[in-house]
Amino acid sequence: xxxxxxxxxxxxxxxxxxxxxxxxxxxxxxxxxxxxxxxxxxxxxxxxxxxxxxxxxxxxxxxxxxxxxxxxxxxxxxxxxxxxxxxxxxxxxxxxxxxxxxxxxxxxxxxxxxxxxxxxxxxxxxxxxxxxxxxxxxxxxxxxxxxxxxxxxxxxxxxxxxxxxxxxxxxxxxxxxxxxxxxxxxxxxxxxxxxxxxxxxxxxxxxxxxxxxxxxxxxxxxxxxxxxxxxxxxxxxxxxxxxxxxxxxxxxxxxxxxxxxxxxxxxxxxxxxxxxxxxxxxxxxxxxxxxxxxxxxxxxxxxxxxxxxxxxxxxxxxxxxxxxxxxxxxxxxxxxxxxxxxxxxxxxxxxxxxxxxxxxxxxxxxxxxxxxxxxxxxxxxxxxxxxxxxxxxxxxxxxxxxxxxxxxxxxxxxxxxxxxxxxxxx
Numbered sequence: 001x002x003x004x005x006x007x008x009x010x011x012x013x014x015x016x017x018x019x020x021x022x023x024x025x026x027x028x029x030x031x032x033x034x035x036x037x038x039x040x041x042x043x044x045x046x047x048x049x050x051x052x053x054x055x056x057x058x059x060x061x062x063x064x065x066x067x068x069x070x071x072x073x074x075x076x077x078x079x080x081x082x083x084x085x086x087x088x089x090x091x092x093x094x095x096x097x098x099x100x101x102x103x104x105x106x107x108x109x110x111x112x113x114x115x116x117x118x119x120x121x122x123x124x125x126x127x128x129x130x131x132x133x134x135x136x137x138x139x140x141x142x143x144x145x146x147x148x149x150x151x152x153x154x155x156x157x158x159x160x161x162x163x164x165x166x167x168x169x170x171x172x173x174x175x176x177x178x179x180x181x182x183x184x185x186x187x188x189x190x191x192x193x194x195x196x197x198x199x200x201x202x203x204x205x206x207x208x209x210x211x212x213x214x215x216x217x218x219x220x221x222x223x224x225x226x227x228x229x230x231x232x233x234x235x236x237x238x239x240x241x242x243x244x245x246x247x248x249x250x251x252x253x254x255x256x257x258x259x260x261x262x263x264x265x266x267x268x269x270x271x272x273x274x275x276x277x278x279x280x281x282x283x284x285x286x287x288x289x290x291x292x293x294x295x296x297x298x299x300x301x302x303x304x305x306x307x308x309x310x311x312x313x314x315x316x317x318x319x320x321x322x323x324x325x326x327x328x329x330x331x332x333x334x335x336x337x338x339x340x341x342x343x344x345x346x347x348x349x350x351x352x353x354x355x356x357x358x359x360x361x362x363x364x365x366x367x368x369x370x371x372x373x374x375x376x377x378x379x380x381x382x383x384x385x386x387x388x389x390x391x392x393x394x395x396x397x398x399x400x401x402x403x404x405x406x407x408x409x410x411x412x413x414x415x416x417x418x419x420x421x422x423x424x425x426x
Contacts, residue, residue, distance in 0.1 A: 002095065006115035007088035010124035014080045018125040022077050028127040031062055036074050038066035044218075055219045055231045056273055060169040061132050076127070084124045087131040091115040093138040094392045100145045101363055102354070102400050110399035113343065118335040119384060119391050122311065129170045130388040136166040137173060138392050141365065144180045147200075148187045148362065156200035160207015167212050170389070171229035172376055177208055179368055186361045225274040234281030238264070240381030241284045246291070246298070253301030255381040298378075305382030306374065309344075311336040336384075343398040350400030366393040 024032040030046070034057055037045050044059065046052040064086075065079045072078050091114040098107025114120065123130045140162035147155040163180070166173040181201050188197050212228060219227035239245075239255040242264075246252060258264040258280065268276045291298070311334050351370075354363040370390050377386045 002091050002111050002115060003088050005112075006091045007084055009116060010084035010087050010121055011081065013121050014077075014084055014125040017122075018077065018080055020077050022080065022125075024076050024127055030057055031065065031127050031129075032076060032079065034062040035065035035079070036069055038062055039069035039074070053222050054273065055223060055227050055229075057232070058129060058168055058170055058230050059215055060136070060165065061127075061129050064132065065127065079127050080125060083127065083131050086135055087120060087124050088115075090120060090131075090134045090138060090392050093135065093142060094396055097138060097142050097145065097392075098396045098399060100142065100149070101365070102396070106396070106399045106403050108399075109402060110396035113395035113398055114392050116339075117391055117395055118311070118339050119388055122336075123385075123388055128385070130385060133166065133170040133173070133389050134392055136162070136169045137176075137369075137389050140166045140173070140176075141369070144184070145365065148184050151188055151192055151196075151200055153200055153203050156203035157207045160204040160209075161211055162207075163204070164208040164211025167208065167229060168215060171233070172373075172389075174212070174228060176369070176372060177204055179372055180204075180365070183365055183368055223272065223274050227274060231273040231277045234277035234279070234284065235259070236380050238280040238284040238287075240302070241287050241298075243287065246287075246294070253298070253303075253305040253382045255383070302377050302380075302382035303374065306377040306384075306387055307382075308384065309337050309340040310334050311384070343394070346399075346401030346405070347394045347397040348401070349404065350397035350402075353400055353404050354397070366397060369393060 033046055034044060034054065037043060037047070042049060043053060044055075044062065046054050046056075065082065068078060068082050069075075091111040094114040095107045095111030098110040100107075120131070120134065140159070143155070143159045143162040147159045159180070160177065163173060163177045166176070181204060185197070188200070192200070216226070216228050219225070223231075235258065236255075238258050240253075242256070242258060244251070244261065245254060245256055259268050259276075264280070264283065267279060271279065288295075351367055354360065355367060357363060370393055373386065373390050377383070380386070
């Protein structure tokens with residue numbers, strides 16, 4: 001029932017916001033093109049005939065969509081339906097994660113909140129990595145939790161494999177295994193000796209290497225450079241850290257496409273992807289070093305965008321296709337704003353409860369992952385798109401806060417009180 005409800009909500013939004021005759025645009029067009037080239041046997045490449053091999057986009061999403069295109073033909077809306085089906089798995093995973101860490105009631109409520117979360121529903125209508133990444137990231141977290149609860153070498157290897165898959169979905173996950181290992185040290189120390197811990201941590205690293213390594217070797221063979229997953233990090237850094245964005249109050253904290261704006265467009269034109277990425281990183285580093293005093297203001301602007309409550313904002317684009325019936329509705333009824341006002345206070349309380357309880361060392365994992373993505377937005381840019389991966393965790397924390405509030409109200413309404421007595425002197 002939970003899966004069916006989540007799928008229905010996502011499919012309904014994709015039908016209205018994108019439409020059955022939708023065509024990809026912006027970043028979605030890149031994923032669609034690579035997927036179609038893969039389906040036709042033209043390789044992992046851009047261009048109508050696959051003439052430009054690429055490592056600019058992570059491989060997992062185009063590969064999944066290419067399987068659909070190979071079977072059903074090049075129909076973009078079919079890819080959106082597939083994405084809705086994949087995204088509907090997130091509530092089930094949140095339910096499992098919540099039950100493992102916080103108990104069944106919190107897990108069940110967290111699953112339903114994840115099914116209805118507007119932010120995750122919105123991204124069902126775009127062929128981007130966010131939806132698939134929510135699945136692979138939450139699955140990797142579940143594997144990590146189960147490993148810590150019952151540490152075994154095979155489970156440690158499975159954790160590494162899961163994080164490797166998440167990294168091929170979106171390279172921002174590549175450093176998360178380090179966060180997970182640091183979090184796991186204290187709980188593992190209660191059941192394992194130093195040598196066993198070292199072996200299992202090594203198994204985690206081996207699992208990541210087994211999944212990511214072949215793609216890294218492919219990139220080295222094609223581009224003659226060390227590219228662990230993608231070549232987009234330098235460009236992403238420059239897109240948000242440049243004088244054009246910083247000088248415009250409406251864009252501050254956001255990002256632009258520097259490959260389309262001078263003087264960078266001319267510099268990038270004709271360069272191979274690794275060289276473009278290195279050049280972009282150099283320009284971004286020069287800008288940041290020249291504005292060290294502005295770093296706190298930059299971080300504040302990015303975090304403000306990261307945690308904004310409204311779906312629509314100045315300079316952020318639209319959530320619907322042009323002419324969508326939702327366009328007028330979203331101007332006066334913003335579902336994300338309503339949802340945020342209702343759930344984020346409970347999420348904050350759930351976060352506090354998880355960090356104050358007797359199992360706080362174990363239950364601190366969601367907080368660490370949220371902090372990791374916040375720091376990522378400070379380095380790159382602030383946007384709802386960068387918040388989507390932690391939306392499942394926010395849904396779970398909201399459920400924890402709601403359950404705690406419900407139990408407190410129930411205790412008070414029941415009339416029971418704890419009476420402390422005095423010990424008589426002997």
